Amino acid sequence: MSPVLSIHDLTITFGGLDALSKLNFHVDEGEIVGVIGPNGAGKTTFFNAITNLVPPTSGDIRFAGESIVGLDPYHVTELGVARTFQNVRLFPNMTILENVMVAQHCRTHQHAFGALLQTKAFRREEREIRERAIEVLSFFGTRLIGYRLDQPAFVLSYANRRRLEIARAMATQPRVLLLDEPVAGMNPKESAELTALIGRLRSEWGFTIVMIEHDMGVVRDVSDRVVVLDHGETIAQGSFDEVSNDPHVIEAYLGRPVEGAS
Amino acid sequence: MSDTAPPKDLFDQDWRRIVRLGAITGLSLIFVALIGMLVQLDTRLIIRRYLSLGYLTIIWIPVVAGYLVSKEVVLEGVTPNRKGPSDVLAGALTGLVGGAGLSLLVVLIDNFDIRDPLINWSPQLLDQLTFAKGIGFGVVIWLVIGAGLGLFGSLSHVVPPLASRAVNTALFTIVSVSILETAITDLLQGFGLSFVTDVVYAKRGALTLTSALVLGAVVMAITVAASGRGRELRVRYDALDAPRRKTANLGLWAAGVMVLLVLPLFLGKIMNELLANVGLFVLLALGLNIVVGLAGILDLGYVAFFAVGGYTTAVLTSPNSPWISPQLPFVVVIFVVIIAAAFVGLAVGAPVIRMRGDYLAIVTLGFGEIVRLLFLSDWLSPYFGGAQGITNIPPVDLGFAEVKGSDPRSVFYLVLFFCAIAIYVSWRLQSSRLGRAWMAIREDEKVAEAMGINTVTAKLAAFVVGAILASFSGAVFAAKVGSIFPSSFLILVSIIILVVVIVGGMGNIIGVIVGAVVLIGVLGGPKQPGLLQELGTYKLLIYGALLVFMMLKRPEGLIPSARRSHELHQEEFLQDAWLRGEVDHDAEAGEGDAAT
């Protein structure tokens, strides 16, 4: 089976510093891969490179066999890669429902004229967008549903903001979902709950998931495979148990103080 | 509300605060006097023989200072003191210090002549400050007036809130009724009620003391009687279920539309002219609202599209057009205008759309100037008439009616038609795929792009829609004035529309409309007189001050959007529910988090 997302010799340089150097990586369809590494290892840059928010200096990124280097970020999303952000970046003044509705932009087609003339096609699509948004939000139980739909996102609690961000990414109907520290800032009960949800994201929604996470418990629970980054390079990969006993990894983590969630 | 500490001792004052605020008050008073407002606005009376607009521009300052001095910053964990005599004393003292500023000015003007740089350092100012009763009187009277006004301002902390609200409403109404004299007279005349205005305004010349007092008393009575009714209505409205609320909204809208359609029939030329001018700015503001308010693109060259609409209409309809003069009917021209505006919108938008927001602002400002300079230039004067503009633009022939400048009512109806289009377009787009994309871009452009939105095309679409709405305004403007000159398209126009949008509330259709009506109607546009046309040169000063004030104190605009008030309501609900232990404990998680 060919990998859905593969990365070859990816290098990204910021002002002379290599944020990523010659990184190789792949994800197979339906896999859940955890990416770990100490702070500053280049994990978020790695996500930024995949979604093309940061241009690679050299190397290649292939999605379903085709190179996506140099595409606009929206185009990458359109192909089927969605992400969340480490420091939650919602659209705070839009309602919860709108946050999820807007994420379906690249899956829908109605233009201004449809809206102005209120065509049948437009109204049907609006209805579908709405239904789909509610469906996605319902995935998180009652937390984002009901009276909350019409509230602006900024009134949400931190945990719910994380949930909403995942919901927003789900709404783009991706094949690969990139989660950047999904349980950061959550209490143990909440993160256990979310861990279970991540498993269901694969089993029920069929997403392939790449997840950056500091919480080793979560990584252990859901990852099929773990990739360890340090100084922009892959220093180990394999199952959680393999990786956690790898001397390189231990050195990388003990060499500097390990920090928890931000 | 109940847990307040007992009032402070009478002399337990925050002296530094009093002196600081007093000094600011004094400086503000001196400033207002020296920029000449006191003298120049003295001809516009608010209450005949007792109060002119000139004096009004200074007396509100100590009142506000008196109010502010004992308005504490509410700190968590500190129980505020109950308000009492010490607060009133603080207010009076602040006012006194402020008034001393004017006393000082009286002495200074009397002894030094620096009329050379300061043009308002004049005997008239001195006369006016001393009420022509001598220097000594002038010095003392301002101390007294200052203290009195400061005291009055601070009283609102002490008296029952209802009383203070009644007084404030009464004062506000008196001033508004006086400012709106032209409008009210005109309206009542339309209904054949001239005798009312003859009494109230004593045959056109500001309120009399009697009418002001009666008006104040009536308003106070109504305020007290109606106390709580407004809230009740609001609560009842919020309690409605969705379909009923929809019906209620529809009813409100229908009523509004009816009023707008019928009202002009009862108004005279002056008011219709004013309404037509206001309408042109509503149209511009609605267009800019899409660009700035929805999509978050700060376009400072917005006037360019207004100009394009105007000049396209002029060239295509006027027999005097220097270049081609097809003299097409307006109904045809409007489609050409749409195409021209869209084209210019794309041409201007494409190079700037990828720039950072603030670079974009300055570059669009440059484009606005380039467009004006091209229309003005001798180089293109064989096409657009240069400095001499294009004249003899014919009235709009609609077949069943003719819209021309000498009949402002017809112009108003035409503007209303275009405003309706603009409102419809804004409203429909706001809740569409494109509108959501705009809002996402406004909130966070990078994330919007990562969520699959092609930001370049979405922003260009906003640019083009805004451009088309502005060009409608330009087209009607050209037909209304009957001639068009480059001097109507200064940067100033862009800025004033921006102020209107900001004051009304970005992204809020109703707010923007109200903002335009209040600002353009009362203060006037860049070249259009408002109801307070005496303000003349101070208009821009006020616009500038208003813009700063709004940004600092009320960035969401005058009229909070429906969504916001709704959301406040919901927050209350959330709080209550949380107290009752019915909601999950998200709130706690949120509080402890610093990273947000």
Added chain:
Amino acid sequence: MTAVRVGSARRVSWVDRFLTGLRIVLIALIAAGLVAFVAQQISVDNPFARWRNPDATGLTGDQLKGLVVTGIAQGSMYGLIALGYSMVYGVLGFINFAHGEVFMLGAMSGFVASNKLSANGYWESNFFGSFVIVVVIAILVSTAAAVIMERVAYRPLRDSPRLIPLITSIGVSFFIQNAVLGLLGPNSHSYPQLPEWLAKSRSILTFEIPGTKVMVMVVAALSMAVLWWVVERTKTGKAMRAVAEDKEIAALMGINVDRTIVLTFAIGGAMAGIGGILWGLSFRSVTHLTGFLPGIKAFTAAVVGGVGNLGGAMAGGVSLGAAESLGPQLILEPLGVSGVSQLRDAVAFTALVVVLLFKPSGLFGERLSEDDRT
């Protein structure tokens, strides 16, 4: 992160095509104009010279030199104002639209001071002493204005989205402009005459340069040098650079961020004050509108040079001054545009667009903190 995208597989949208086309057209126009101009200079009768403009006359060498000198002098003043824009932008990341008014206040207070001195005869009897007094007053006034502005209007908005302080500064600009109009009246105010020895033209390197312009260039260069020394070599400068890079970390390092920001405004204000005096002395008339257009031009200059980059601001100012004084004659006139001087501002703004089309971060590159770049 806005800038470069390596684009091998990138889809080329119509916007890109349009922009490429625009770049080509602009370059072609500029090149054609210049070629025709050079042809005119060689001989007005050759076909290139007559190509678009049959009445072409060309310029004499002295006229060309005069344009260069005036462009550089004008540009130096833009540069002085641009320094303030650039520093504030570098540190706070927003355009202080009202900076042009700070400049105007400098020019205006210089007028008041010099006129009072002239009325007492001191200006004529001791020019140098008066000059120092006038400069000090102008610097004090504009520095104070800049600092008060920061305190009242911008500090409360420090953490809001970047368009909010920009809009506020537009309001501040209008307020100051019209306050000065109210206080001092709409007439133009004239500086007293400069002494003959200063005003007379001097011949430098075959360039005939009016004394005022020599003064402008010398003072601008000196101020620039002092400023460079302050920013690059002193502790204050280091603090400013640190705050520009990252406010939070700078605060953690024990730098008083508020004070550093005030200082940035103060230095920018002082530079604008000096610019204002130079403006007043070389053009002699000032009005309440004196600051508006030069302010916008100066920001344009800062962007052209690369925002946050002090050398860039000065260089941008000089380039913009040169572009708007030479551009109409060297490019538009040979292309057969009539009345080119009227289009000078249009040329300046077009120059901005051209620079941003080719180098989105200005001629000499931006120096901005990490989050300003995103």
Added chain:
Amino acid sequence: MKPSRRLLMLMSILAAFTLIAAACGNDNSSTSSSSLDSSLGLVTVKSGEDIQIRSLEAITGDVAFLGIPNERATTMAIADYGQIKGHSVSMGTGLDDLCSADGGQAAAQTIVADENVVGVIGTSCSGAATAAAPLVSEAGMVMISGSNTSPALTSDLKGNAGANWVPGYYRTAHNDLFQGKAAATFAYDKLGVRKAAAIHDGDPYTEGLATAFKDAFEKLGGTITTFVAVNKGDTDMVPVLTEVASGSPDLIFFPIFEPEGDFIVQQVGGVAGLEKVTLMAADGLLNDNFLAIPETAGMYFSGPDTRYGDNTNQATGKNANEFLVAYKDAYGEVPSAPFWAHSYDATTLLLEAIKNSSSDDNGTLTISRAGVRSYLYGVKNFSGLIGTLSCDQFGDCGSQKITVIQNTDPTDIAASKANVVFEFAPS
């Protein structure tokens, strides 16, 4: 509120005139209301009411220096004229034309809304008149301007109506074409100049005048080497002067305003090729502030003949010197632009017209709008402050007398203003 002293003074003047009028007791109401032409409507002024006219001038903004003296002159003319057949004349609050078409239109709307208004004195700016005059004309009123000069508002002087001409529009200011012709004739005939350049500032007035000069100069056989504009707000004039210099003209005509005019005279000496050029400006720069600039020594200025001196307005009996004294008394300064005299004459023309086309019926005055117009079109050899006024069929009533002065000595402005080197009156 203290009563305005100004108003008090005017009231007393008015009262004085009332007394004089009453003492003379000369009732000349010869026409009866039935004989009035009512085709444009009649205005009835009941006993004890005022006759309504309006002033519409640019009283704020850049052009206030022009509009404010105009408005004041109208006020003073009304006071000097006194009552008409027992009725006082009221001007109301002075309206502002904002020197723009849109501003003029809005103000005109206010005027025509009041059906008692007979006529308007104004506007200050031609652009404002373009939009205001049609409204005023349509309402049957008349409009007389003291300072509009655009040919488009009246005629091209060859019998063709201008593009914006409407019936009921008159002016006492000269037509630009005259001034352009005067300046060109002076340059070509008197100075012997064959190559000239013209600079305007994008204002319709300066552009129109510069164009008129250009056309007249070329018609005389001269060459216009450069016709170019500066922008309002420009300070560095070297580029524009270099553009002018490239055509090596002998004279530059720049009919613009301050401060751009200041920059031109101050910088022209430093531009290669213009060291010896002759400078000529127009009435926009003909003020004390500009004349005092040392570099203006030797410069020429064209403008309306401002040697009003002993010219007496036949309707009020006042001469210009008396007016200036009264003006200084009332406002504490001298007028900042010369068109006050034109506005004064315009006002008296309007009042004369009202007097001659109205009938008195036991204290009720009936004014014929058509009568006012036909009276004004018929004005011949009316003696005013600016000289002799006669109206043509397109409403040009001015004396059309243009003079050119030379500034001999920037330190003695009065002498310079009196130093007329050329007079031009249409044949």
